[in-house]
Amino acid sequence: MRETAIELESLLRDISYWIKKKGRDALSSVRITLPQFQVLQLVYFGEAINVKDLTHLTGLAASTVSEMVDRLVELTYVTKTQNVLDKRQVVLKCTKQGASIIRKVIRQRVQSVQEVTKNMKPGSANSLVAMLTEFVASCK
Structure with missing residues (x-):
């Protein structure tokens, strides 16, 4: 069983790297x-996310995250707004331009996955989706 887990972890890591590379x-x-x-x-996938949340999620220093956020604001990919529930908090929101970049990357990734899965045996891609769906559900 341990060998299977080692092999699965390695395969998932390889797939993750490949998909990220296609997105890049x-x-x-x-x-x-x-x-x-x-x-x-x-920011795009989060709800009412702030710099503190991003610092926690990325593991980066607050100053580094703040600089990145400032750059994204400058590029008009992200906006800073006041939290309705807590006026002391600044909430980050993805703009239409920022969302467009995310969608572009996802489209590129999906196209790459489609190219690979069309070369698989009939039904294999559906089986893979079913197995990965079960795996993800077990992770929660």
């Missing part, structure tokens, strides 16, 4: 670094 290719036309994109992703 879509970033080549945008003036954004990979760490900035990762922060943008967290």
Whole structure:
């Protein structure tokens, strides 16, 4: 069983790296670094996220995250707004331009996955989705 877990972890790591690499290719036309994109992703998928949350999620220093957020604001990919529930807090929101970048990267990743899965045996991709769905559900 341990060998299976080792092999599965390795395969999932390889898949994750490959998918991220395909997404990075879509970033080549945008003036954004990979760490900035990762922060943008967290803002896009997060609800009412702030710099403190980003610091915790990324494991980076608050000053580093603040600089990245300032750069994303400067590029008009993120806005800072006051939290309705707590006026002392600043909430980050993804703009239409920022969301467009996220969608572009996701489209590139999906296209890459489609290219690979169309070369698989019939039904294999559906089986893979079912197994990974079960795996993710077990993780929660």
